Amino acid sequence: MAEKWKHTALLVIDMQKDFIHEDGLMRVNGGKAIVPNVIKAVQVARQRGILIIWVVREHDQLGRDVELFRRHLYAADTVGPTVKGTEGAELVDGLVIEEGDYKLVKTRMSAFFATHLHSSLKGAGIDRLVITGVQTPNCIRQTVFDAVALDYQPVTVIVDATAAATPDIHAANVLDMKNVGVVAPTLVEWCEPHA
Numbered sequence: 644m645a646e647k648w649k650h651t652a653l654l655v656i657d658m659q660k661d662f663i664h665e666d667g668l669m670r671v672n673g674g675k676a677i678v679p680n681v682i683k684a685v686q687v688a689r690q691r692g693i694l695i696i697w698v699v700r701e702h703d704q705l706g707r708d709v710e711l712f713r714r715h716l717y718a719a720d721t722v723g724p725t726v727k728g729t730e731g732a733e734l735v736d737g738l739v740i741e742e743g744d745y746k747l748v749k750t751r752m753s754a755f756f757a758t759h760l761h762s763s764l765k766g767a768g769i770d771r772l773v774i775t776g777v778q779t780p781n782c783i784r785q786t787v788f789d790a791v792a793l794d795y796q797p798v799t800v801i802v803d804a805t806a807a808a809t810p811d812i813h814a815a816n817v818l819d820m821k822n823v824g825v826v827a828p829t830l831v832e833w834c835e836p837h838a
């Protein structure tokens with residue numbers, strides 16, 4: 644089975660406490676509900692020998708590396724979202740980086756923007772991507788559209804292992820991604836042996 648999946652990577656995007664926990668500084672309303680499915684997707688990926696890439700945001704205490712529209716959330720006397728070394732930047736319980744996995748730190752929505760993701764994937768012989776995490780209209784969508792532009796084929800978004808603030812926002816963005824050739828199975832469909 645590993646031979647079939649050796650050119651595939653699973654990206655787990657922004658499954659951090661500040662995005663998922665009820666008291667998270669950037670909580671995504673649908674995030675908590677997908678945690679069990681993301682955990683299962685990681686387990687299946689490990690069984691298949693798929694490279695797992697943990698895509699996380701980690702920011703400077705003063706927000707010097709964050710988008711301009713979010714800089715007001717960071718100051719010397721307050722802790723902003725996903726500041727490096729804080730609890731909010733940690734992965735949620737049940738998700739653990741293991742030996743052989745790859746952690747990629749990003750400071751913008753796309754995992755490809757100003758990172759070495761593309762060269763790392765190409766160097767590992769990866770040309771197929773499976774996407775999980777939050778949030779669909781921002782980090783998921785930006786990463787997916789960049790992957791499509793970079794000719795990864797197929798790009799798969801597991802629809803019930805990704806989430807947005809509302810189901811309608813999620814569905815609209817999944818439709819947009821499907822319209823550019825993205826595959827969008829449920830977790831059950833992706834876990835089937837013939838997937």
